[in-house]
Amino acid sequence: MRLVKILVDEDDLDAVLSVLDDEDIDHVSFERVTSGAETSEELLVEFPLPNQAVEYVRDRLDETGVTGRYFVAVNAEMAQTEHFDALEDRFITGTEEGDSVSPEELRSTALSLHPDPAAYYVMTVVSTLVAVAGLLLNSAALVVGAMVIAPQVGSALTASVGTTMRDWSMLKRGVRAQVLSLSLAVLASAVFGVALQSLGSVSPVVHLETIAEIGERTSPGLLTLAVGLAAGIAGAVGLATALPVSLVGVMIAAALIPAAAAVGVGIAWNAPSVAIGALVLLVANIVAVNAAGYATLRAFGYKPRDDEGGLPSIRTSAASLVLIALVVATGVTFTLQASFENDVNGAVDGVLDDSEYEDLELIRTQTDFVFVPGSEPPGVAVVVGRPAHQSYPTLAADLGQAISRTTGRDVTVRVEFVERQRYDGR
The missing domain is CATH 3.30.70 (Alpha-Beta Plaits)
Incomplete structure (x- = not known):
């Protein structure tokens, strides 16, 4: 549930209240005086809405031309008003306007999932080291533990939302974080593997192919690619419908972190077939997660607003061509394998x-x-x-x-x- 606040000039108040009354939305207003070159009287109007109704009501209010300057939606725990139950029946249990949240909320939620860089990269390294231990010990429990603490869900969904909304800064941030963090994961796992051999904790002549947890990441196929697609779809659905995304993060990490750790293990043990096989899986799953997330958000109806500059069309076309080429290449490789x-x-x-x-x-x-x-x-x-x-x-x-x-x-x-x-x- 959201509590929506908008700032309305006195001259526009009647138009706004008319929209709210037409939709049976209970509201209150507060007088506010602003100071500047001219002193004008404005009103702050508040009203509760189900999550799924925010975008619809915003579009209705946009027709009055007053929502562009100050429109805020915050989380609310409960609402007891005359018509709120009817709004829930209309927008939640009914079929009107579907279940998706507003584009602004989608954007802010995706950005909030991406922590500050220090925490993001530290947790990536920690989760990778746990994954390396799980792979070498053939322990599914440790591999799952690495997935739980991995932070990759934020960067993946940030890139998907940025592409959907044509937000160039979001797209760059998400892609850069994914590339840098997974490169760091490969480097950390390789260094950790060499250190384990130097300390005598693991024999340098281990046959990696005989370890089931490693073998699952070094011989990619169409079923393993399906994991990345499912992860991207699940992440986008959770984000678009305001469902908890934390559990979905485990699914996205499952497609990325063990594969990155396996690449580093293959490098540390000088096993090209392990390293390259896991690298192909890693790249394929990165593409699958991002492509599936973008396609799912578009299926929910998200798109750039007409008045947004956003991502230039030439960059959109170039990104689309690169994405298509990667999807085709990985698809052909996986099919042949x-x-x-x-x-x-x-x-x-x-x-x-x-x-x-x-x-x-x-x-x-x-x-x-x-x-x-x-x-x-x-x-x-x-x-x-x-x-x-x-x-x-x-x-x-x-x-x-x-x-x-x-x-x-x-x-x-x-x-x-x-x-x-x-x-x-x-």
């Missing part, structure tokens, strides 16, 4: 279906990111369960040959066996 992984999975299933391996149980298949310039053949890690005390010395070779035939690419295959026993109880 997904196709390669499907072929690998099909080849693995085909080998394990042979009678020679009928006692084996496939647990997990992990494929390196394919598109790493100048790298060695992509690796495929296959984890299978086998009966105790049985060996399958030719399984890796059989899998490698089958995958090469299916995909047309040379690959390296690493097989990990998990011993299993079974008791039927009979």
Whole structure:
């Protein structure tokens, strides 16, 4: 709920009150005397409104030409007036004007989510270090903890609102904060990884591909891209409808912080396939979050006011072209990666279906990111369960040959066996 305050010249008071009376909006007015070159009498008019009604009433008042100089909407806890229940029925439970908040409130809320630079970058580094620990320990709980404290929701939504409203300063602020903070996250995670190796806390010969939490960020596919799209949509919906955005921030951080940490880990352990795969995922999710946020806000009907200068059209066109190019490039890359992984999975299933391996149980298949310039053949890690005390010395070779035939690419295959026993109880 909002308490709206507008300053009205005495000559315009009747027009304003007529609009409020037509809409059954209960109001009060206070006399105010201003001093200047000329002394004039003005009135401060106050009235409570549901969040969703602010923009509609502002548009009605704009017709009187008096709302441009002083129009303020502040949070209010409750209202007990003659017609407020009817306004709630009309604008909240009814269908009139939808559920979106006013553009001014949207802008101020997005800016309030972005803390001062010192806190923003410090929390980014802290969340990244927690994410690195979670990735190396293969701890989903620590990775989730890193998402909770990451502050990326503010910069992402600031950029989306700035693009929607053609507010050049907001767009620059949001984009700059995202690029700098995520670059800092990559650098911090790489330095932290090198420090861990120097201190002997983690072996420098760790096979990163075998760690499930890292593997999820180094082999991007269309499903992982969907996380970024969902995060951007959820953030914009929460912002536009005045829902709590704090929980949505976890979703946005989930698309960005673990991927940035994985890039730094890949650099620290000199694993190009890990670093580049995670970097592609990070860039794709940045694009997805911002594009989905912008598209969702436009779907809610937000757009620049006719009298706003805002972002020049040439910059809008350039930004749109860059965004489209990134979306197309990442989409093509993810599609090719997904196709390669499907072929690998099909080849693995085909080998394990042979009678020679009928006692084996496939647990997990992990494929390196394919598109790493100048790298060695992509690796495929296959984890299978086998009966105790049985060996399958030719399984890796059989899998490698089958995958090469299916995909047309040379690959390296690493097989990990998990011993299993079974008791039927009979």
